[in-house]
Amino acid sequence: MNEAVSTETTSGRLKRGRTEAMQAGPPRDRLALDAIYEIARTFATAPDPIDVVPSILNVLSSFLDLRHAVLALLAEPGAQPVPGVVNPYTIAATAFARDADAPPSDVLPDAVARIVFRSGVPLVSFDVAEEFGPEAVPPRLRGEGQTLVAVPLRDPEQSHFVLGILCAYRSHADAQAGMSDLDVRVLTMVASLLEQALRFRRRIARDRERALEDTRRMLQSATERRPSEIPISLEGIIGDSPAIVDVIAQVKRVAGTNTPVLLRGESGTGKELFARAVHSQSERHRGPFIRVNCAALSETLLESELFGHEKGAFTGAMALKKGRFELADGGTLFLDEIGEISPTFQTKLLRVLQEGEFERVGGTKTVKVDTRIVAATNRDLEDAVARGEFRADLYFRICVVPIVLPPLRDRKGDIRPLAQLFLDQFNDQNGTNVRFADDAFETICKCNFPGNVRELENCVSRAAALSDGEIVLGGELACNQGSCLSAELWRLQEGASPIGGLAVGRVVTPSIRRPERPASPEQVEPADTFPRRKTANTAREELIAAMEEAGWVQAKAARLLGMTPRQVAYALQKHGIEVRRI
Structure with missing residues (x-):
């Protein structure tokens, strides 16, 4: 079926509808343009496009009076087959509250679904009851004439395959009932925006799975080595717990390559220490190790620090200055807190990571460098990419080999040797001979330490500095005196680290999914099925x-x-x- 369906009995109503629509209200083309703008902006900031479809359908109702809109998608592969149904579909989103157990035909006529799924072209029915029978009209719309507009939703990877239908109704009482050409164009554009959003999310999910699979294979290869070949320590890294041994094995394995490494973990897990370990174990250990805290500098200063500047490039530039990329030539550049750089600077950084060349600020000469990149962040970059806050191409450039550093609460066996190390350092720096009693060590080893190794060091230093004698007892620790702020924050946040970033325990995995529905309408009030506004x-x-x-x-x-x-x-x-x- 290659053209919109129409009937002879509606020709008079179509002509009258066009006349009335031209005499009242703002131009429909302007309303349609405003609606598309609102919808595109909503899709651009949505982590999951399916979740915001109800809001999109409400925009169509608000701007264009396209009521009772519905999004239907083919059932997932492997779903329970429906006897006698060739293309089973489910209702993924509606502009109104709906019983989850109700059949799809209650909101979308089966005949219309079959035609659109098979033909892959838009369909307009100016009178649903007259063309498909009274029983085809959804129960909630019976009692008045309805015009239905339905457009296909195509698979982003296979354009010939129809994976869903976007449809809406317009009452015959509406002055715009006879002007369906614009309705078809608007719904087609909305379907195209949804297709692109699904394609982007699907690509992120696929590339992330590929990166995770590569990491799993690397870890499996590392663990299959003979025990005598697995390192149990690196210079400056203390601990022999299974979690830290696995990380050390990963560092030893990737250090010999020039592959970019992304160190991920909560704040205070020692990302800079492991970055230095990657450098010291590599062939570049004779070269420089340059560190930049991306969160500590503004965008302008960060550009000057990384790329350098020419003399006279800006006020105060009295001489030529080499950037950190040049200083790290032949060595390693550690980009700490890379998740905090602005979207504008992300574009500038992408070129030097891809091509290994750049121009100094205020200069025109292209500088080429051979620098290995080790980046670190405590942010959930997948969530930032899905929200449009971090460029996907930059994410894939830096996240070639991700190494996740375990929090201290997952390596409690390392707490005591670390605490003893920090105590020895305190004694050396202050000329003291402070020791911890056994009950003090037992108390420390029970802590969760949301600030990880950094917090443990502060805890040991504070206890040693405030001790009345040379032996620190368990009762003298801050947590036993009710003055430990971290413990209180941990309790108030119900086990979620107060630091934020990856420490909150929520990692967004971009995926294409339908919104979850309650098992029965009694579990959730109908008004709460989808958040909607007036x-x-x-x-x-x-x-x-x-x-x-x-x-x-x-x-x-x-x-x-x-x-x-x-x-x-x-x-x-x-x-x-x-x-x-x-």
Whole structure:
């Protein structure tokens, strides 16, 4: 079926609808453009595009009066087969509350679904009851004539394969009921935006799985080595727990290559120490090891620090200055807190990581360097990529070999030797001979240490400095005196580290999935099935009451109604409400 379906009996209504639509309200093309803008902006910031589809459908209702919109997707492979059904589909999202156990035909006629899935072209039914029978009209829409517009949603990887349907209804009482060409174009554009969002999320998920699989193979290869070949220590790294031994094995294995390494872990796990270990174990150990804290410098200063600048490039540039990339030529450059750099500087950094060349600030000469990159972050970069806060191409460039450093609570066997090391360092620096009693060591070993090794060092130094004698007893520790702030933060956050980043215990895995539904409508109130806000269809009286409460300030009224200022403006215009000037 290659063209939209129509009937002879609706021709008069189509002509009357076009005339009425041209006489009232703002131009539909402008409303459609505003709707597409709102929808594109929503998709651009959504971690999972399917989760925001209900909001998208509400935008269609608010701007274009396309009501009762529905997104249907083919059932997942491996799902329970439905007898007698060739292409079983499920309702992934709706613009209204719906019983999860209700059949899909309650909101989307089966005949319409079959036609669109098989033909792959848009379908317009100007009178659903007349063309497909009264039983095809969804129960919630019976009693008045309905026009249905349905467009296909194609697989981003295989454009000929239809994986879903996006449809909406328009009542015959609507003045726009006879003007479906624009409705088809708008729904087609929304479907295209959704396809691109799904493609981007799917690509991130696939590349992340590939990186994880490479890491698993590397770890498996490392653990299959003979015990005598597995290192149990590196210079400056203390501990023999299984977690730290695995990390050391990874460091020893990748150090001999020039592959970029991304050290991931909570704050205080010793990322700089492991970065130095990667450098010292590599063939570049005779070269320089240069460190840059990306979070400590502004974007302008960071560019000058990394790339250098020419004399006179800006006020205060009295002489030529080499950047950190040049200083690290033939060695290793450690980019600490790389997850904190701005999106603008991410683009500048990407070129030097890909090509190994750059220009100094204020210069035109291209400088080539041979520098190995070791980056570190405590942020969830996958979540940042999904939210558009971190470039995906830069993520894949730096996250070639990710090494996750375990938190101290996962290597409790290393706490005592680390505490003794820090105590010995304190004694050497201060000329003291402080020792810990056994109960003090037992107390320390029971702590979770959300600040990890850094917090352990501070805890030992504080206890040694405040001790009345040469022996620190367990009762003298801050946690036994109710003055340990970290313990209180840990308790208030119910076991989630107060530091943030990866320490919060939530790692977003980009995926393509349908939103979870309650097993029965009794478990969740219908209004909470999808978070929705009021639209331009808000009742006239409610809109006037909100405007009066807000002193006729549209932005404030929008916050009261859970709408956008743009929606409030359209609602005022739709109801013919004149804005009062106070």
